[in-house]
Amino acid sequence: MxxxxxxxxxxxxxxxxxxxxxxxxxxxxxxxxxxxxxxxxxxxxxxxxxxxxxxxxxxxxxxxxxxxxxxxxxxxxxxxxxxxxxxxxxxxxxxxxxxxxxxxxxxxxxxxxxxxxxxxxxxxxxxxxxxxxxxxxxxxxxxxxxxxxxxxxxxxxxxxxxxxxxxxxxxxxxxxxxxxxxxxxxxxxxxxxxxxxxxxxxxAHPDFKNRIINAVEGDTKLRMKKLVPVRLLKNTFEETIAQAEAEGANAETLKQLLGRARAKLGMFEGNLEEGELEIGQVSAxxxxxxxxxxxxxxxxxxxxxxxxxxxxxxx
The missing domain is CATH 3.20.20.70 (Aldolase class I)
Structure with a gap:
């Protein structure tokens, strides 16, 4: 082509x-x-x-x-x-x-x-x-x-x-x-x-890859809209962000929750609960x-x- x-x-x-x-x-x-x-x-x-x-x-x-x-x-x-x-x-x-x-x-x-x-x-x-x-x-x-x-x-x-x-x-x-x-x-x-x-x-960490291929519809959510919108797989970290947003957290609070190297923790090091797992809807x-x-x-x-x-x- x-x-x-x-x-x-x-x-x-x-x-x-x-x-x-x-x-x-x-x-x-x-x-x-x-x-x-x-x-x-x-x-x-x-x-x-x-x-x-x-x-x-x-x-x-x-x-x-x-x-x-x-x-x-x-x-x-x-x-x-x-x-x-x-x-x-x-x-x-x-x-x-x-x-x-x-x-x-x-x-x-x-x-x-x-x-x-x-x-x-x-x-x-x-x-x-x-x-x-x-x-x-x-x-x-x-x-x-x-x-x-x-x-x-x-x-x-x-x-x-x-x-x-x-x-x-x-x-x-x-x-x-x-x-x-x-x-x-x-x-x-x-x-x-x-x-x-x-x-x-x-x-990407093998555990992250396996989490992706086991994802189903609805397993990703767009979070941190007051900071920088990011699509994440559901896990403990995502649930923490969701709860904070439901309670009206501002950008500074979300930034503190995100902390440093959160994406590395999840995607590269394989911490599937506390890490930030960035992936698209097509993961399902x-x-x-x-x-x-x-x-x-x-x-x-x-x-x-x-x-x-x-x-x-x-x-």
Whole structure:
């Protein structure tokens, strides 16, 4: 398949692996890239020199394009950006901040820039800043989420109608059928997180992966809306947050409850009760831990079958 996204990134399939904290190290990124998608190293959970190590290992593990995701509110963002330039990274996905702060710098270095947004207002701002594409992330997504709580089904056509640059759909996409639906809505490609979080190459703790594949409908909730909305699996920590919110907790109280390294505790260290377990609604559809290449190939084959089925319908 060839379209604006495969051409932009020089990849085989318009499938991007999300840059998830504590899941997206060099092993996962290189595996997805080798399978024909675009793998992403998630810098949000890495100290600068750790990121440098992951970039170098990824370059040794694949000759295919890969990217780095950088939350722009990261405290060491300047050092991170300099490492990206020094190590010759060609694609950056920015998130959680103003793209105007770094897009120009990256573009001057010949780097392709994509920014993650959750509403039309910021999509237009990102386009005006000169980004090459946007990821439009709907309410179903895991981890940090948009305050508007707009679903992917509504978000993609609204943004597509406003932008000239390519749009990558994210949120609730973990199958070939969902990928076809996103492209039917106008997306040029898809970004997939949760389905790759349970890949064998994901750096997530095995207990977290098993908790994901045993999840059922309703097991994720959007919490901490007064701080930064985040979709979590139900556990003791999530219940504590839910109770605090029901009692009218403010942002400062929620920040104290969150504390430090809560996501690392759950997703990387495997504390399934006290840790923060970030994952999307699509977790209820995930039933198996397998290699990233098998996940990507399965999504693509299902996409082709669904495409053929739709084409054969008579109206």
């Amino acid at each position: 060839s379209n604006r996204i495969t051409t932009l990134f020089n990849i085989q399939y318009p499938v991007i692996q999300a840059g998830m904290i504590w899941c997206s190290g060099w092993r996962l990124a290189s595996a997805v890239s080798n399978a024909g998608g675009l793998g992403i190293i998630g810098a949000g959970s890495m100290y600068p020199e750790v990121l440098r190590t992951h970039v170098r290992k990824c370059k040794n593990a694949t000759s295919k394009p890969f990217a780095v995701n950088v939350p722009l509110l990261y405290p060491n963002v300047e050092e991170i950006m300099n490492i990206i330039v020094e190590e010759g990274v060609k694609i950056v996905f920015s998130s959680a901040g103003n793209p105007a702060s770094w897009t120009g710098f990256l573009k001057e270095k010949g780097i392709t820039v994509v920014h993650v947004i959750a509403n039309t207002k910021f999509a237009l701002k990102a386009e005006a800043c000169g980004v090459d594409a946007v990821v439009a992330e709907g309410f179903e997504a895991g981890g940090h989420n948009g305050r508007e709580e707009t679903t992917t089904l509504c978000l993609i056509p609204m943004i597509k109608d406003q932008l000239k640059i390519p749009v990558i759909a994210a949120g609730g996409i973990g199958s070939g059928r969902a990928m076809l639906a996103a492209l039917a809505l106008g997306a040029d490609g898809v970004q997939i997180g949760s389905a790759f979080a349970v890949a064998e190459e994901s750096s 559809m995930l039933k198996e831990i397998k290699p990233a290449a098998a996940i990507l190939n399965g999504i693509w084959q299902e996409f082709l079958i669904a495409q053929q089925r739709i084409s054969s319908l008579e109206f």
